[in-house]
Amino acid sequence: MSDQSNSTIGVDDSDAAASDQDDTDRDYVASLARGLEVICAFTRDKPTMTLSDVAKATGMSRATARRLLLTLVREGYAEKRDRDFSLRPKVxxxxxxxxxxxxxxxxxxxxxxxxxxxxxxxxxxxxxxxxxxxxxxxxxxxxxxxxxxxxxxxxxxxxxxxxxxxxxxxxxxxxxxxxxxxxxxxxxxxxxxxxxxxxxxxxxxxxxxxxxxxxxxxxxxxxxxxxxxxxxxxxxxxxxxxxxxxxxxxxxxxxxxxxxxxxxxxxxxxxxxxx
Known part of the structure; x- marks a missing residue:
């Protein structure tokens, strides 16, 4: 009975860890994480960047970087002038x-x-x-x-x-x-x-x-x-x-x-x- 209990406890611990990992994966919002990456890509040395610059700095595709940048622009956290993007004071x-x-x-x-x-x-x-x-x-x-x-x-x-x-x-x-x-x-x-x-x-x-x-x-x-x-x-x-x-x-x-x-x-x- 004792051995069976210990074995059961071991299985439960493993299951709990797997469940925690599943919860973490389910709770992770990739688009939010990528949006934060885009914001952090703008630095004191690079306050203004093109779409290509942001894609290169973040390792994202141009299409993904473009969607995130335009979302930030629409929400007032960034602005676009010609081909250049920069952060706005709202950030x-x-x-x-x-x-x-x-x-x-x-x-x-x-x-x-x-x-x-x-x-x-x-x-x-x-x-x-x-x-x-x-x-x-x-x-x-x-x-x-x-x-x-x-x-x-x-x-x-x-x-x-x-x-x-x-x-x-x-x-x-x-x-x-x-x-x-x-x-x-x-x-x-x-x-x-x-x-x-x-x-x-x-x-x-x-x-x-x-x-x-x-x-x-x-x-x-x-x-x-x-x-x-x-x-x-x-x-x-x-x-x-x-x-x-x-x-x-x-x-x-x-x-x-x-x-x-x-x-x-x-x-x-x-x-x-x-x-």
Whole structure:
């Protein structure tokens, strides 16, 4: 009786494992997996690709890649211009949900709120998305006059302090690829004028650990940013203060806001290191 019971248990375990595998196979949605592959095929180095490029990058047939790309276009996650496809900002909703789910926003938001009330300036957290920065979180003060950037807004990385802090955290190889494909646009008379100048500014940002941009994207706005690190010491975001130029001279920002932002960023970094 004992031997028969053991034998039966062995058969049941095997059957259960097979059943689990069957369930896994039945639950697997190949089209969803392939759609995610297509999204991930677009990178910072390849923000725009043709149908052939996507098919080659994913190993899919042109017909399959075309169906998936046109589905993404129809749903607003991608766009098509002539023969080229690229992702649209809507795809950032996926990343925003992921960041929120792992608690990053829960960590930065209370620190930002306290910093905004203490300094009475607009405070933001931004990440690098392609060649732009995307603003994930904000906290605004009680002041009537303050700088307002909406969550989800994308701005060119080269022209804003958040972007320069995040670019400074990139590897030399990644930076060279960025410089190679970059076209500078003159937003104001202060906007950085050449790749050589931008390269020097980013190197300076690496050395001093912060970036201060004086009316390079918009007249009347100065911004200051410091890096946020993950537990492994990688730059994952930028903590930013935006100020109307008429209220905050450059030297006052260096003297008063740099220590405030650094202390706030350190608090965020310590929370990430704790878990």
């Amino acid at each position: 950032l909703q996926l990343g925003y949900s992921a960041l929120a789910s792992v608690g990053i926003l829960d960590v930065v938001q209370p620190v930002m709120n306290a910093l905004s009330q203490r300094t009475q300036e607009s405070i933001y957290t931004a990440v690098l998305t392609g060649d732009d920065v995307t603003y994930l979180a904000r906290s605004t003060p009680d002041r009537v006059i303050s700088v307002s950037i909406n969550i989800g807004n994308r701005l060119p990385a080269y022209a804003v302090s958040t972007g320069r802090v995040l670019l400074a955290g990139e590897s030399d190889a990644a930076l060279e690829r960025y410089f190679a494909r970059l076209t500078l646009e003159k937003h104001t008379t202060n906007t950085v004028r050449s790749i050589k100048q931008l390269r020097a500014v980013i190197e300076e940002t690496r050395e001093c650990g912060y970036s201060l941009v004086d009316e390079e994207l918009e007249v009347g706005v100065r911004s200051l940013s410091v890096p946020i690190y993950d537990a492994a010491g990688h730059v994952i975001a930028a903590l930013n203060a935006c100020c109307p130029s008429m209220r905050f001279p450059v030297e006052d920002m260096r003297e008063k806001l740099v220590p405030e932002l650094r202390a706030a960023a350190q608090s965020i970094n310590e929370r990430f290191q704790q878990g």
